[in-house]
Amino acid sequence: MNIENATPLLRVEKLNKSYAKGIGNRHRTQILRDVSFELRRGQTLGLVGESGSGKSTTAACVMGLTDADSGLIEFDGVNLTTLSKPEMRRMRRRIQMVFQDPNGSLDPRFTVADLVEEPLIVHGVKDPAERSRRVSEVLDRVGISVKQAERYPFAFSGGQRQRIAIARALVLNPDLVVLDEPVSALDVSIQAQVLNLLSELQDELGLTYLFIVHDLAVARLMSHHIAVMNAGEIVEAGPSADVFENTTHPYTRALLDAVPGAHRRSAQQRTAQQGTTAALAAAGMADALEGK
Numbered sequence: 001m002n003i004e005n006a007t008p009l010l011r012v013e014k015l016n017k018s019y020a021k022g023i024g025n026r027h028r029t030q031i032l033r034d035v036s037f038e039l040r041r042g043q044t045l046g047l048v049g050e051s052g053s054g055k056s057t058t059a060a061c062v063m064g065l066t067d068a069d070s071g072l073i074e075f076d077g078v079n080l081t082t083l084s085k086p087e088m089r090r091m092r093r094r095i096q097m098v099f100q101d102p103n104g105s106l107d108p109r110f111t112v113a114d115l116v117e118e119p120l121i122v123h124g125v126k127d128p129a130e131r132s133r134r135v136s137e138v139l140d141r142v143g144i145s146v147k148q149a150e151r152y153p154f155a156f157s158g159g160q161r162q163r164i165a166i167a168r169a170l171v172l173n174p175d176l177v178v179l180d181e182p183v184s185a186l187d188v189s190i191q192a193q194v195l196n197l198l199s200e201l202q203d204e205l206g207l208t209y210l211f212i213v214h215d216l217a218v219a220r221l222m223s224h225h226i227a228v229m230n231a232g233e234i235v236e237a238g239p240s241a242d243v244f245e246n247t248t249h250p251y252t253r254a255l256l257d258a259v260p261g262a263h264r265r266s267a268q269q270r271t272a273q274q275g276t277t278a279a280l281a282a283a284g285m286a287d288a289l290e291g292k
């Protein structure tokens with residue numbers, strides 16, 4: 001089947017979301033404005049845009065963590081916005097999320113094996129042997145040994161903790177993984193390893209990623225398509241290479257110009273970017289950054 005022509009796994013159409021300006025205040029702040037995009041099975045859509053542009057709010061709506069005011073969120077042909085709570089819960093098995101900070105999603109009181117097993121229990125996998133088999137398999141995939149899994153999260157480095165969070169997200173064999181800045185909190189030398197892992201997992205398991213990221217080098221490296229958000233709107237979208245190489249859109253241009261290499265960058269940005277680029281290069285991904 002030609003993937004380009006396949007029906008999208010996720011289709012978001014004219015999504016709107018607002019918040020009340022305060023308790024008892026009838027005025028509302030519009031956060032998302034007619035957000036529309038499509039994501040094909042096995043592909044990655046990079047959602048980029050400056051802080052506060054609405055990327056995480058979009059993710060929260062897709063995950064059913066917050067209700068949109070209006071719009072369509074169609075996952076594998078089903079409109080999620082019309083599902084009842086139990087129906088959404090069943091669907092959530094197929095849509096998982098990885099957050100920026102693994103510490104927030106890994107309860108320090110449980111061992112890693114327990115943390116990775118928990119989603120299986122929550123979603124009703126009753127056979128302990130089956131659960132144990134799936135936990136070992138997924139930990140192996142992310143590079144954590146079963147022996148290590150008897151330890152508690154504090155015994156792991158940041159990169160390892162993010163691997164564990166990824167294992168927790170994958171243990172239910174989801175179709176779609178929403179990744180909200182999954183490497184931003186990691187040391188630059190570790191970022192490339194985790195990005196490599198995510199790419200490998202996508203290839204092996206046919207995963208579809210909605211990848212929220214502010215680092216444009218990472219966005220370009222990881223994404224088949226890019227959607228650029230500004231103040232709650234998608235202002236530009238298209239195949240990654242087109243957006244990065246041929247954009248004429250002023251906001252996208254400004255975002256790209258703010259990337260190290262342009263005259264406006266700060267010393268801090270420059271160091272961070274060089275770090276990422278060096279780490280990616282070390283992992284043999286430099287060609288991708290060059291657009292080869």
Ligand SMILES: Nc1ncnc2c1ncn2[C@@H]1O[C@H](COP(=O)(O)OP(=O)(O)OP(=O)(O)O)[C@@H](O)[C@H]1O
Nearest residue numbers: 019020031049050051052053054055056057058214
């Ligand atoms: N629960 C909420 N109540 C009120 N306003 C909110 C709420 N959640 C988010 N916002 C506002 O919505 C806007 C978009 O926030 P969002 O977290 O989606 O941005 P983002 O693009 O993910 O930014 P960042 O890159 O900093 O993570 C922000 O102005 C934020 O203050």
Ligand SMILES: [Mg+2]
Nearest residue numbers: 055056057180
């Ligand atoms: Mg965010």
